Amino acid sequence: MNAIFPKSADRVFRFAVAGLVVTAGAAAGLYAYFSHPKVLDTGYTPVQPVAYSHKLHAGNLGMDCRYCHFTVEKSAFAAIPPTEVCMNCHVRVKPQSPQLQRVRDSYARGEPIPWVKVHRLPDYVYFNHQAHVSAGVSCVSCHGRVDQMIEVKQVEPLSMAWCLDCHRNPAPKLRPVELVTKLDWQPDRDPADIGREIMRTKQIHPPLTCSGCHR
Amino acid sequence: MRTGKTYWRSLDELARTPEFEQWLHREFPENASEWTGKASRRNLLKLMAASFGLAGLVACRRPVERILPAAKGVEEYVPGNPMYYATAFSLGAAAYGLHVEAHDGRPTKIEGNPQHPASRGAAGSFAQASILGLYDPDRAKWVRKDGRRSSWEEFEKFAAGRFAGQGAGLRFLSGEIGSPSLEAVKKHALQRFPQARWVEFEPVSQDEPMAGAQLAFGQPVRAHYHFEKADVILALDCDFLGLDAPTLSYTREFARRRKIGTPQDRMNRLYVAEANYSLTGAAADHRLRLRASEVAALLAELAAELKVFGETLRVLPAASGARRKWLAAVARDLAAHKGRCLVLAGPRQPAVVHAWVHLINQLLGNAGATVTYTAATWTPQTQALKELASEMAAGQVSTLVILGGNPVYNAPADLDFASHIKKVECVIRHGLEEDETAALAHWTLPEAHYLETWGDARAWDGTCSIQQPLVAPIYEGRSAAEVVALLSGYPHRRAYDIVRNFWSALSEPQWRKALHDGVTPTPPSAELKVTADARRIQGLPLPPPATGVEINFQPDAGVWDGRFANNGWLQEAPDPMTKLTWDNAALLSPATARSLGVNTGDMISIQREGRELKIPAMILPGHADNSITLPLGYGRTRCGRVGRGVGHNVYPLRTSGAMSIAAGGKVSKAPGRYKFSLTQDHHSMEGRPIVREATLEEYRKHPHFAHEPHQELFSLYPEHSYDKGNQWGMVVDLNACIGCNACLLACQAENNIPIVGKKEVARGREMHWIRLDRYFSGPEEDPEVVYQPMACQQCENAPCENVCPVAATAHSPEGLNEMAYNRCIGTRYCANNCPYKVRRFNFLEWHKDIDQLQRMQFNPDVTVRMRGVMEKCNYCVQRIQEAKIKAKAEGRRPIRDGEILTACQQTCPAEAIVFGNINDPNSKVSQLRKQDRNYAVLAELNVKPRTTYLAKVRNPNPELV
Amino acid sequence: MSQATNQTVAGVLGDFATPEALLAAVGELRSRGYQKLDALTPFPIHGMDEALGAKPSRLGYLVALGGAAGAGAALLLQWWTGAVDYPLVIGGKPFFAFEFSIPITFELTVLLASFTAVLGMLALNGLPRFYHPVMNAERFRGATNDRFLLVVDAADPLFDPERTAALLHSLGCEHTEVYKDE
């Protein structure tokens, strides 16, 4: 036989090419899926130093978010409550509970409880709670149903594209400002209509340019 | 990308350092007491602590004494929101009122206190930069005994034994005291130790003016000038806009008389006669190049012209030639404005000159009108120090307590302080730095930074302010008052008690108000009616012009007398006139340089009274011939990392006999060259219409002189309209701008602008967002100077935006040319294509070596840029956003005019910068844009800059043009 | 050569010394009604297509399509990203304009056109094809060096190993060879 390659060579070659194409396609697809912020960034649920249940406090007991995170309306920053806030009640409620030992120690020593940050934005992003809350964006829009979470977990991607979605079309996410902490609020009509009214009355037009968030 | 918020991260790291452990254990026990529910100071601190995790701990370092937020601050603390406190900063005896912005307990930014007469809302470069001193990692941290770390307790034990007797051989040496409460403690100490003596010494002192007043009035008085009333001003070697305090209020008043809205408006006229080219000289309508030592003669000639002593008496030499012509015109001008003119002499001029000036002002009817006097007590400082030195030499001093200052470095050379101090048995040194003096002390005590401790300060005009701390001492620093109180057994020991007790006359509400406003209700010093004794003054001998080459010692615009040597911002801020950074140089005129055969950068040797100094020369056009100016404060040998060995120390040439103007200097070329780092190496405008200038005459003839005729400009594309909402714009009045660096430093502090160091500046990589472009025009020997603050012009058709491949810089609907650092990949194409060259690139990781502590100064509202990204002025967009969010939250729609102040605008003592909404016809900025003088630089490129300039108008004397 | 029995005759090959001889031979065979002919040469011989009666290549049309696709894609990309998905005001210029879209449109046109040209050429030639019966021929290798080969495929109705070979000889072919398929 004189030819360099056997007759089968071409078949082999075609299979190889086909295989290559398929694998490459699959790889690309998988990457696209797993690198998507929705998949990549959500679901983060760090273990907190104290087993504090938002479900219990905000859900069952129906405490308002602002009792602890009392700066959301006044500041860019939503304060993590100082130990005193816990002790306001827990001097009376379950004063002996072993689970609260850490809290009592912190109160006694004046050392803060090192809570773990759940919702982290890049340092060059300047998110302002005051601006959003006073516009009528509910906590639930970014933090999800915290009142149903035993351990707080990140449910939204918090990516730039995700922010832009809302900045481009805020209406569906707006509600009367007194309802922002009412996580289970169900509007009786199309939320977008309500949102549009609020936008009109409050003159809300979220920034779409860089300096809106990056300074 | 790291940002202002990085400090949280770095704090976590910091938390592992021993100092931090210490803070932890020192602070919390005393705070861990009651939680009252409502916002008491203490739980505020704990709020912060809790809210920020460890970051708050710094905040917790606030002392527990009650402090009240100032005007702008909200009464109750909200984590994340900045708070503002009123306090005071003093340079020698001149105090300036400040508002300090604090984020979560970290002071981050300094502004002037609008209610304070000496600041009027402005803060000069020294005050602006002083915040960096607070976070200086090289500060004196601990009590040291013979260099080894000790403690306050040990020192107290030692002091108890040492300071028992009547104070024989005990001497105190301090800087000039401007603090009433410290004066009280001082008085107490001198009563407690009757045989002790107290010497006050400032290298840059008011000795001569006070002596001059003594000659003229028979008593030391302090003169106050009222520029708003003066139509004609003659400044003799007096840099009242630059370094001869109190410049801020003077600058403001002067600038207000330079701003003209229409050709009909009246302007003041400034004549300057000086040796060095000062900011005041740059602002002058007529400047006479004159050796400082000839000012006396000039004054005499002026007196002759003014016929001060009547026709008959002809004891005075008359001027001749050009100078005569000049003088005659000036004299006529002054005479024509009796009671509305002003003659001043600088503190460097000898007493007799000041006496003459007082007399002339009196005869011109200015006394009581444009110049007023207040009583002052004065002991000649240099003399006092001289006596102290001789006592030390004679071994009569057993204990020397040095409070502040740095005499070993900056005492007159002939006193030989450094060797005499070794004869003192016990030297106790209290200061901010571990400097040359500390090195020779037995005990060194850390001084608290003025933002760390309580105190008070008296301004030039006698107004008093309470200096309230923003943080508890980061290290073990204590205030001078505390130290003296400790030594002398003063009834109160803690700074707060000392101050509060001194002001016990103030009721609690008054006290709160004083803290809140930043000024105490005590009135300024009462005006004093004095008359100069013409006969006596006439009899005074006039100092002859200096023989040989005259040498002028001047405080430096960057490091003053050397006390700011370790401040990177000030070191890197280019000298307003020479644009020299990280250095001083022997300034001389082109002619003098030619005669010496030296060029800029050549080393020269200056000999005087057997002392020699080798220093690089720098040619300064417009400097007086046969005269050399030596800026003080460089060549520090024991200093922090920043200032050590920077520049050349000229003190060795400065003797008690010639503190300001030295005669008989021998100057020659020395071998060797020296490399300067200049931020601007081309000084001519090349005939380009960049800074547009006219005389008042011309302006009245052609009100539109500022408008270059160029053909109709249009774009190939349909253009975006900017007629809705806020449209930000800025106008800079070149008539008001005096070229001081205040805006540059304010911008640096506000926008986390890095320091790059001498080498990188030489490479052309300085990062300042504002350049103060300085152009010489006219003859090289005697040019005029114009300044132009040049930052991003926010072009509507921005060339930089077009060329960015990744759209990292784009335009906002409000007309801002935005820079998204986090999108930037650093092609530098935008900077290349910027006709104004105002973009700055992070060539290296400038923040790499920044101390954790220094990061506390970062403004958390501004991203800290990493290497490889472009940055530039953005009209303080963080302030704009803050204001907009505030306006929204308050349901208030439009943002008030003047509600947003850019950092540069807010601090400008001349009010030269106006920022606002050009879409609102009534806003100040729109009004200014309507003026004839308004023009845009490089308008012919059709880039449509949002920053425009008001052309400069000088008001020369028609007789002299 | 002599291998398993499943080998079938794939065609006959004639080896010519010069292009001219080859051309002549092709013409002759065509006139005798041979259909399935091919010429293997080290460089293209002008007139060979006519001689073989091959139609001119239609590659050009494919390339035109490719180019058009490129242009379309480029314009779409620039318009959609700039004016639809995230419009940003840049340098006071419009969100989309033909003026500044020309360069990239041109480049992508050329890019896709070139790809179609190459891939199209390969496709029309059925390349890559690593095995071809004629490669079994002893003399095949001459075709990429200095020989000019005429190949008559066994599928040709007039094909007969002996007679075709003889015919080739009569046409001045120096050597003929019957080659087999695997």
Place this chain on the structure above:
Amino acid sequence: MADLAIRPQDIDAELNPPLVTGGLTYASITEKISAITESKTPRAWYIAIGVTGALTAVLGLMIAYLVFTGIGVWGNNSPVGWAWDITNFVFWIGIGHAGTLISAILFLFRQRWRTSINRAAEAMTLFAVACAGIFPLIHVGRPWRAYWLFPIPNTDLNMWQNFRSPLLWDVFAVSTYATVSALFWYVGLIPDLATLRDRARNKIRQWIFGILSLGWRGSAHHWKHYEMAYLILAGLSTPLVLSVHTIVSFDFAVSVIPGWHTTIFPPYFVAGAIFSGFAMVITLMVIARQTLHLEDLITMKHLENMCKVILATGSIVGYAYAVEFFTAFFSGNPYERFTFINRAVGPYAWAVWTMFTCNVFAPQLFWFKKIRTSIPAMFAISIVVNIGMWFERFVIIVTSLHRDYLPASWGYFRPTAIDVLTFAGSIGLFLTLFLLFARFLPIIAVSEVKSVLHAQESGH
């Protein structure tokens, strides 16, 4: 090619003297060229690649140092944001253009003398573009973000590129250029790879070239589509090569900086590119010709023609320089005027005059047949021209930037050792790639030369 090989009207004076000499036959051509790749590797080659390889390693080190430290390791500053980085980029891109020109434009113009040099010239194009491509990528402050230059759909940022930016046009132009050149080159190689395949004696070579030649049989049907494809590629490459340097020139022409904002840049840059490209081809081919003894294939005729092209394009470049100065003077625009006065007498005058001497005056020597037929002379001049063209880019970029509108912002640029070593390294990379090519692939288009020989013999 065949159709141009034997159509009488295509035969021009270029055919005399013959382009293939020394009584070569089809077989001997095959033998001569293939032998280069088959024979034992000469020691000289190892020495050469040792040197160039070392230089390439230096390039790698420099890039690593740059990426880890920052652009500050170069001399770039404010106002001179671009310096050697973009100078090198434009320089290499320019070099590349001769290859495409020879293979495409001369092909369309039926210049048959191209056949002996086009293969090597195209290879040179590829390698030059490879070198050029490095610089835009490493000149950015954050190279790890350089992928933002490409419109990759991004789910997290939702950000796109700015299609108004000439720099982005560059990205598309250069990557297109690189791709198309590679295709063109490879298509040209296929028949010769088949030749090597069929000469190959050992299995490895058979397999390698067997796969690379994609089963080419030289069938008439192959040739039919092949020629069409080649013609089309040539037709596409010609406007492409013009567009690439036009767009590179847009980086400057589209800006507002005096000395950059110039309408004649596109033609001027293209001419300059061809100029420098041909110079580099001469440099390389002279070496190849001497070392590999290809005198019969790369005849004096070839070299002389290239010298003529250099003379022509050199004169165009010189004319462009003159026009620039005249326009600046005539425009009456003070900034424009200053820029050119500053070039002639400013701090960078030395660079400007080097540029003039090398690019305008030196090539004029080719008016003399003696010089354009003397190997040493043309070699020397080709080197000089290469140097001159590097300086042209340096002058355009740096002298325009260092003094533009506001005198207060003026500055001066000084290169650092890193600048120099990076450029030297890129030369190393270029030569290394060329050496590898010369060793393992037919550096002359075998099948094309054969068709030229055939044309010659079939009595023209």
